[in-house]
Structures are given as structure tokens and as C-alpha cells.
Amino acid sequence: MFQRSRHYVPPVWPPEDGRQQMMMHVDIEVPDLTTAVADAESLGARLADTQYQDDVRVMLDPAGHPFCLYRETPNP
Incomplete structure (x- = not known):
């Protein structure tokens, strides 16, 4: 179950x-990094600095x- 926390700190x-440290880590293998970054950004993600x-x-x-x-x- 997921719920929101009004005291959430990213x-x-x-x-x-x-x-605040990350709560979990997800790695996603993709065939093309440039396309995958653009797709993620189109869905609201942003590239970390x-x-x-x-x-x-x-x-x-x-x-x-x-x-x-x-x-x-x-x-190979």
C-alpha cells in the first residue's frame, strides 16, 4: 500500500x-540511453546534476x- 506523507522530504x-537519503535504488537497463532519458523526462523525471x-x-x-x-x- 502507498500513501502520501505531508511531512515528506525528498x-x-x-x-x-x-x-534525507534515498529509500530504495532502482536500476533500469535500456537499449539506448539518450532515448531512455528523453522518455523519462517526458514522463516528469529530470536528470540529476x-x-x-x-x-x-x-x-x-x-x-x-x-x-x-x-x-x-x-x-559477446
Whole structure:
């Protein structure tokens, strides 16, 4: 069951001491990173200001929860 909290504080990315931490972590494998980022943005997500890897994009959902989109690795 999901419910709203009127005292909700969005997590921060990257994590900072004393600030709300993420509550869970979701990684989504995608065939094309650029298209997946555009699709996520069209649904209300935004690209996080801090990115650490070329083949992963940290996104923030409309409530501020981070999730990662990462490029599929080709089969050998």
C-alpha cells in the first residue's frame, strides 16, 4: 500500500550527511540511453546534476527519488 506523507522530504543526490537519503535504488537497463532519458523526462523525471559514469544516467522522479538508467551490454 502507498500513501502520501505531508511531512515528506525528498532525498538528495549525491547523498549528504544530515540530509534525507534515498529509500530504495532502482536500476533500469535500456537499449539506448539518450532515448531512455528523453522518455523519462517526458514522463516528469529530470536528470540529476551529478553523474558519475558515461553509460549510466542518474534520474530523479517527480518526487525526487533517484533511479538509474544504464545501457545494455552487448552479447559477446
